[in-house]
Amino acid sequence: xxTTTDASGSASATAGVRRADVCCVAIAECFRGxxxxxxxxxxxxxxxxxLLARASFEPDLVMTDGEAMFSNADGVVEAxxxxxxxxxxxxxxxxxVIMGGSQIDAMGNxxxxxxxxxxxxxxxxxxxxxxxxxxxxxxxxxxxxxxGPRVLVPQVDVVTxxxxxxxxxAGAAATRYHSVRFVVTNLAVLDFETPDHRMQLRSVHPGxxxxxxxxxxxxxxxxxxxxxxxxxxxxxxxxxLEQIDPAGERFAEVPDA
Amino acid sequence: MPxxxxxxxxxxxxxxxxxxxxxxxxxxxxxPMALIRALCRSSVKDLTVVSYGGPDVGLxxxxxxxxxxxxxxxxLDSIALEPHFRTAMQTGAVETxxxxxxxxxxxxxxxxxxxPFLPTRVGLGSDVVERQRDEIxxxxxxxxxxxxxxxxxxxAMPALRLDVALVHQNRADAGGNAQFLGPDLYFDDLMCQAxxxxxxxxxxxxxxDDLLKEGSHHTLRISRLWTDGVVETPNGAHFTSCxxxxxxxxxxxxxxxxxxxxxxxxxxxxxxxxxxxxxxxQRKLASR
Numbered sequence: 094x095x096t097t098t099d100a101s102g103s104a105s106a107t108a109g110v111r112r113a114d115v116c117c118v119a120i121a122e123c124f125r126g127x128x129x130x131x132x133x134x135x136x137x138x139x140x141x142x143x144l145l146a147r148a149s150f151e152p153d154l155v156m157t158d159g160e161a162m163f164s165n166a167d168g169v170v171e172a173x174x175x176x177x178x179x180x181x182x183x184x185x186x187x188x189x190v191i192m193g194g195s196q197i198d199a200m201g202n203x204x205x206x207x208x209x210x211x212x213x214x215x216x217x218x219x220x221x222x223x224x225x226x227x228x229x230x231x232x233x234x235x236x237x238x239x240x241g242p243r244v245l246v247p248q249v250d251v252v253t254x255x256x257x258x259x260x261x262x263a264g265a266a267a268t269r270y271h272s273v274r275f276v277v278t279n280l281a282v283l284d285f286e287t288p289d290h291r292m293q294l295r296s297v298h299p300g301x302x303x304x305x306x307x308x309x310x311x312x313x314x315x316x317x318x319x320x321x322x323x324x325x326x327x328x329x330x331x332x333x334l335e336q337i338d339p340a341g342e343r344f345a346e347v348p349d350a
Numbered sequence: 351m352p353x354x355x356x357x358x359x360x361x362x363x364x365x366x367x368x369x370x371x372x373x374x375x376x377x378x379x380x381x382p383m384a385l386i387r388a389l390c391r392s393s394v395k396d397l398t399v400v401s402y403g404g405p406d407v408g409l410x411x412x413x414x415x416x417x418x419x420x421x422x423x424x425x426l427d428s429i430a431l432e433p434h435f436r437t438a439m440q441t442g443a444v445e446t447x448x449x450x451x452x453x454x455x456x457x458x459x460x461x462x463x464x465x466p467f468l469p470t471r472v473g474l475g476s477d478v479v480e481r482q483r484d485e486i487x488x489x490x491x492x493x494x495x496x497x498x499x500x501x502x503x504x505x506a507m508p509a510l511r512l513d514v515a516l517v518h519q520n521r522a523d524a525g526g527n528a529q530f531l532g533p534d535l536y537f538d539d540l541m542c543q544a545x546x547x548x549x550x551x552x553x554x555x556x557x558x559d560d561l562l563k564e565g566s567h568h569t570l571r572i573s574r575l576w577t578d579g580v581v582e583t584p585n586g587a588h589f590t591s592c593x594x595x596x597x598x599x600x601x602x603x604x605x606x607x608x609x610x611x612x613x614x615x616x617x618x619x620x621x622x623x624x625x626x627x628x629x630x631x632q633r634k635l636a637s638r
Contacts, residue, residue: 161533175534176376180452184471207439211448211481217439219431220423225450226472255475263475266502270471 110325112279112350113138113343115298117334118326119277120191121146123234127189129153131163131182134191137346139236142277143191144337145330183223186270188231191277192224196249197235199292199312201273201285203228203254211251224253229260232272238346240278242311257290279347281306282323287315296323300350351525351558356579358628361549362388364579365514368417369394372458372510372545373401374517374538375590377427378598380530381406382518382551384586384628389415391624400510402454402536404590405606408434411444412616413624418445420510422454426603433610447485450478455537457510462543467506474505515545518587519572520595522552523561526577531565532593542576551583553595585632602635 120142124132132154134143147154148166158164161175174182182188194203195218203224209215227233233254237244252259260271275295276283282295293315294306303320326334334343362385365371375381386406390413397415401407403424410416412434424435438444449457456468469489473479479486489506517538519528528550530538542548550572556563561570586592589599589606609619623631 173533176451176536177455180455183452206448206477211477212446213442214439217431217436219425220421221448221450221476221478222423223451225474225476225478226452226470228476229471229474252475252477252480259475259480263479264503265498265500266471266504267474269498269502 110299111344112298112300113347114326114331114334115323116277116279116347117142117145117343118330119282119296119298119323120236121149121151122282122324123191123275123277124151124154124189127151127154127232129155131155131157131188133157133188134236136191136193136236136238137342138238139191141334141338141343145333148333148337149330180226183226184230186231189234189274190227190231191234191236192227192254194235194237194244194254196244196246197237197276198246198249198256199314200258200290201254201256201276201292202249202252202259203235203256204249204251206251206253208250221253225255228254228271228273229267230270232274234273234275234277237276237278240280240306240309242309245310245312247312257285280309283314291315293317294320296321298323299325351574353524354526354574354577354580355524355555356549356581358384358388358551358581358583361385361516361579361581362392362394364547364549365389365392365394367394368396368398369513370398370400370511372512372515372541373399373406374515374536374541375404375406375587376402376534376536377423377425378404378590378603379427379534380518380532380536380538380587380592381590382516382583382586383588383590384551384581384583385516385549386410387624387628387631400512402451403432403435405432405603408432408610409624411435411438412610413620416444418447420447420449420454422449422451426607428598428600429603429607433607434616437610447482448478449473450476453478453505453507454510455540456507458537458540458544460507460509461511462540465509467508469504470507472505473507479505510544512541512545513547515541515548517541517548517550517572518583518592519550519552520592521554521556521561521564522550522580523558523574524555524580525558526550526574526580527558527561527570528552528572528577528580529561529565529569530571531569531595535571539571539576542572547578548576549579549581550577551581551586553582553584553586553592555580555582583628585635586628588635
């Protein structure tokens with residue numbers, strides 16, 4: 094059995110650690126240092142991870158109830174935030190969104206609009222939703238529950254959320270507030286902290302090898318010489334995860350490997 | 351104050367082939383479904399539909415009313431993608447203008463304010479702009495940015511000018527002052543302001559004196575300035591939600607979604623739930 098130490102200094106066991114819990118912690122870590130902004134993690138594990146961050150090391154985060162209200166950890170309404178107000182938040186930059194993506198490429202471009210040509214799609218997906226505005230205005234990270242070469246692709250079919258190359262090509266107005274920060278998957282955490290903003294492997298989840306991640310990625314990843322293991326939850330975090338997700342929805346989204 | 355009370359059929363009678371129609375609500379929430387059902391039964395065609403899309407868009411596509419959809423999404427909320435819309439897209443049945451949700455707001459606002467466009471960062475670098483340059487263009491700011499000293503190139507979101515807006519509210523008076531009682535107005539007020547003519551359906555028409563009995567003055571967001579007709583359609587947003595009056599009818603929506611599986615299933619659903627007038631629909635629903 095090995096032990097690791099999290100940023101708060103408490104030891105945690107990695108033996109018996111559940112993959113979904115590691116993913117939730119990795120999502121929570123996306124928000125570390127964000128302070129008093131809207132944390133807007135979309136999806137099952139993202140939402141659980143966001144709530145975990147607020148319940149532990151980022152207590153000032155503002156979060157929605159999924160509808161038109163900002164509510165606190167007890168579900169008490171703090172403020173009214175209908176859809177129209179959310180655009181005020183996004184365009185002010187006071188938000189970190191975690192979106193999904195049917196396709197994501199090495200430069201952080203995202204597609205959830207369509208497979209094939211967007212005007213004559215082979216498969217129609219969600220549409221552009223808020224992805225262009227999110228990526229041009231506030232911090233964006235992505236959640237990929239099933240890391241594979243059909244999701245992490247050399248080129249996305251439609252650019253909904255803009256990556257570093259497309260932002261740069263569109264000019265200073267597009268790069269000014271653009272920041273694609275992390276991609277958290279069921280296998281690993283990735284970032285864009287490279288000279289040319291190509292996606293790099295940041296950490297692998299316990300039980301996953303670097304080769305596993307490379308094989309499951311449809312483009313050439315930047316792989317540093319030393320790739321650490323993703324942080325595992327502390328005992329306190331495990332207790333919080335049980336409180337936040339007593340039904341265990343996280344394990345349905347990411348089963349144990 | 352004029353009396354603007356009218357009927358579903360009279361409203362649909364105002365619509366013409368080729369019109370651009372804005373539809374209120376969001377996804378499968380507070381859609382003017384009684385009007386949509388009547389529109390599906392009408393002979394009107396070749397519509398451009400502007401909507402934060404839900405089953406309104408799906409039904410109009412499935413009944414062949416639509417030439418073009420202007421959308422950021424078309425969703426049933428609890429079912430991520432509208433299945434009839436998906437079919438229309440994958441069979442090449444409709445043209446599209448695809449937008450970000452926020453560009454949509456700006457387009458309606460530009461139309462409401464009678465300006466040709468509003469500038470935004472939204473869309474820069476994405477295929478909303480890069481693949482739709484014929485409709486979405488950029489503009490260079492006439493001002494140098496005080497921080498960077500440079501003039502930014504921004505998206506010029508064009509006005510989404512509507513011929514007609516159709517929205518559903520919880521309450522209204524006979525003059526067309528309308529009230530939302532749920533947590534979100536969505537963009538129904540902007541739809542009305544962006545349109546040449548606007549029609550409001552509502553759960554109940556009440557005396558103006560009674561509007562403030564159920565909600566604070568904050569809920570009175572659509573003034574009669576912006577409305578041309580008002581129709582009382584109880585349960586008229588069914589099967590979409592119209593809180594606090596009622597929630598979405600999820601079981602019904604599932605049946606509706608399943609009708610996209612085959613032409614036969616669609617024909618069966620259409621016969622059961624579209625080929626009858628609104629009274630018949632509501633009676634049949636009540637007896638389920």
